[in-house]
Structure formats: C-alpha cells, structure tokens
Amino acid sequence: MEKTIDQILQQDQFTKNDIVRLLKSEGKDEKALFAKSSEIKLKYVGNNVYFRGLVEFSNICKKDCLYCGIRASNSKVNRYDIADAEIVKAAKFAHEHRYGSFILQSGERADKQFIGRIENLLKEIKKISNNELGITISLGEQTKETYQRWFNAGAHRYLLRIESSNKELYNKIHPNNKEHSHETRLECLKFLQEIGYQTGTGVMIGLPFQTYDDLANDLLFMQKIDIDMVGMGPFIEHDQTPMYQYKDQLMSLKDRFRLSLKMISVLRIMMKDINIASSTALQAIDPLGREKAIRIGANVIMPNITPTTERANYLLYQNKPCIDEGADDCTNCMEARINMADGEIGYGEWGDSKHYKNKHIK
Numbered sequence: 169m170e171k172t173i174d175q176i177l178q179q180d181q182f183t184k185n186d187i188v189r190l191l192k193s194e195g196k197d198e199k200a201l202f203a204k205s206s207e208i209k210l211k212y213v214g215n216n217v218y219f220r221g222l223v224e225f226s227n228i229c230k231k232d233c234l235y236c237g238i239r240a241s242n243s244k245v246n247r248y249d250i251a252d253a254e255i256v257k258a259a260k261f262a263h264e265h266r267y268g269s270f271i272l273q274s275g276e277r278a279d280k281q282f283i284g285r286i287e288n289l290l291k292e293i294k295k296i297s298n299n300e301l302g303i304t305i306s307l308g309e310q311t312k313e314t315y316q317r318w319f320n321a322g323a324h325r326y327l328l329r330i331e332s333s334n335k336e337l338y339n340k341i342h343p344n345n346k347e348h349s350h351e352t353r354l355e356c357l358k359f360l361q362e363i364g365y366q367t368g369t370g371v372m373i374g375l376p377f378q379t380y381d382d383l384a385n386d387l388l389f390m391q392k393i394d395i396d397m398v399g400m401g402p403f404i405e406h407d408q409t410p411m412y413q414y415k416d417q418l419m420s421l422k423d424r425f426r427l428s429l430k431m432i433s434v435l436r437i438m439m440k441d442i443n444i445a446s447s448t449a450l451q452a453i454d455p456l457g458r459e460k461a462i463r464i465g466a467n468v469i470m471p472n473i474t475p476t477t478e479r480a481n482y483l484l485y486q487n488k489p490c491i492d493e494g495a496d497d498c499t500n501c502m503e504a505r506i507n508m509a510d511g512e513i514g515y516g517e518w519g520d521s522k523h524y525k526n527k528h529i530k
C-alpha cells in the first residue's frame with residue numbers, strides 16, 4: 169500500500185519517490201508538509217531572519233546562458249559597472265544599518281583586472297567595517313586559485329547555483345560549449361568547499377523540460393554534496409532570451425511559485441540546519457512571496473542595496489520587484505515584511521550557516 173504523506177513526513181530520510189510525492193502534495197497534505205517544515209525551522213535555526221545587503225555591481229557578463237536577460241548576446245541591455253567607491257559606499261550603508269552581511273554579485277568575468285579588483289574591494293570592505301561585515305560573493309566560475317585569493321581577502325561565503333543537477337537539462341538551458349560545462353560547475357563547487365567557503369547553490373524551478381524527478385534529484389544532490397546554503401526560486405522567462413520560445417510549455421507562474429515553496433519546505437526537512445534564502449523571484453510572482461517562504465523554511469533575505477539608477481539594468485528575469493526603491497525604503501519595507509511573517513531580524517549578525525559550523529566541530 170502506498171505511504172500517506174503523514175507517514176512520509178515521519179521518516180528521517182526521503183527517497184526520490186517520497187520527495188516527488190511531497191512536491192505534488194495538495195490541500196491538507198500540502199498543509200501538513202508546510203507545518204512540518206515550519207516546526208523544523210524553528211527548532212533547528214530559530215525564527216531569526218538574516219539580512220544580506222545585495223549589490224549587483226555590474227551586468228557585464230562573458231557568458232550566454234539561454235535563460236538570462238543579461239547574457240552576453242543580448243544587445244538590448246544597457247551595460248553598467250558601478251565604480252568601486254559606490255560599492256564601498258553601499259557596504260558602509262549595510263554596515264551602518266546593521267545588516268551583518270553584504271553580497272557582491274555581478275555577471276561573470278575572469279580577467280586579471282577583474283580578479284584583482286574584487287580582491288581589493290573585499291579588503292577595503294573588511295577594513296571600513298572593522299571586519300564586522302560578513303561577505304558573500306556570487307561571481308560565477310573561477311579557478312581554484314582565484315577562489316582562494318578572494319577567500320584570503322575576506323569573503324567567507326560563496327553562492328554558485330548549479331541551476332539543474334541533471335546534466336542533460338543543464339545542457340538544454342546553456343549553449344553547448346566549453347564555457348558552459350556542467351562538469352566545470354560541479355568542479356567549482358568542490359573547489360569552494362575544499363577552500364573552506366560556506367558554500368551555497370540552487371536551482372531554477374519550473375524550467376521547460378524539467379520533471380518532478382529532476383527536482384527531487386536536485387534536492388538529493390544538495391544533500392549529497394552537503395551544501396551549507398541554498399538560494400532557489402521559480403524560473404521566470406525573459407522575452408529577450410532564447411528560452412522565451414518555450415513560454416507556452418511552462419506551468420503557470422502561480423504553480424511555479426507553489427512548487428518553489430514546496431521545494432524550500434522539503435529541503436528544510438531534509439537539511440535542517442542549513443541557510444535557505446527567500447529569493448526575490450518569489451516576490452516577483454506573489455507580493456508576499458518572500459514572507460511565505462520565511463514562514464515555511466527560509467531564514468535569509470537579501471535586500472537589494474544596489475544604487476537605484478542601475479537596478480533596472482540587472483534583469484536576469486522580468487517583473488523583478490523593488491527596482492525603483494532607494495536602499496532606505498528597501499530596509500523599512502523588509503522589516504515590516506519579516507515581522508508579518510513572525511520572523512525577527514538578526515541585526516548585526518553574520519547569520520552563518522549552522523550546518524557549516526556543526527559539520528566543522530564534529
């Protein structure tokens with residue numbers, strides 16, 4: 169006889185089939201899933217929500233991912249690169265507003281000048297914040313030596329999304345060349361873990377060609393590589409990208425949103441003490457999307473503090489929210505939203521992954 173959802177939720181480990189059942193749950197089964205993940209979240213990571221002030225400092229990218237609005241081949245994008253002084257100013261803002269952590273994100277570049285520039289920026293941000301600001305970087309695939317240089321300069325968390333753990337699916341959403349290789353992505357994740365970064369990954373949910381089995385395998389993949397943090401959210405199509413041609417094959421935005429919540433919920437049960445970000449893409453679909461994710465398992469939020477003039481040019485997907493609010497407005501809005509979700513902001517704390525700490529003190 170088939171197990172009930174309640175029986176599955178009482179298990180310590182999930183099989184792929186269990187996960188698929190949970191991801192397909194509806195009505196009272198879905199409620200039971202969300203209740204379980206909320207309970208686990210409170211028990212293992214508490215109700216603190218940690219801020220990461222996000223600066224998307226440049227949309228110049230050498231890559232051509234088929235789903236991304238700022239891919240190199242998109243000639244309609246206004247390219248920008250924020251001056252270092254402005255980036256440091258944003259870091260000061262994050263520090264003064266007791267965000268605890270800062271994220272530097274941009275399109276991918278691996279030239280010498282870029283690598284040296286990031287190294288200097290990291291040192292500068294550490295200096296102006298008296299080493300009080302934790303720094304996460306999300307700057308794509310690099311050599312192990314580069315990751316090490318940036319680690320030595322002060323970054324201690326790195327976010328590199330696998331996008332899909334299924335190589336075949338990955339190849340369908342990226343150009344098939346050496347520059348976009350699934351193996352390289354996996355190798356980079358390994359380098360990051362070997363160096364000692366708190367390592368994050370994530371996937372897009374609701375991609376064309378993606379199955380429930382793929383998503384279940386994605387969660388098992390995160391568990392297998394023992395990841396410390398995850399940022400995942402719904403796939404949202406951008407009309408200036410090649411993947412837009414599949415828009416009629418996608419599930420509705422509402423269903424992609426619902427499925428993303430279930431992915432977060434199942435992952436929280438599977439990996440109890442990791443950090444899970446409530447992604448901005450959730451809010452692009454549902455105005456209360458990020459709060460809903462916090463209630464059922466997420467514990468990290470990334471207020472966008474990129475100078476407002478450039479925010480509209482960093483559109484990896486369309487309908488991105490909060491592109492015209494100043495950083496101050498953004499903080500006030502986030503605070504109200506987190507309180508609404510019964511969360512408390514961990515002001516001034518790095519909010520490191522408990523999972524990372526737990527596995528390193530064993």
Ligand code: SF4
Nearest residue numbers: 229231233236239275
């Ligand atoms: S997803 Fe990242 S690496 Fe790919 S094109 Fe967009 S910014 Fe560049």
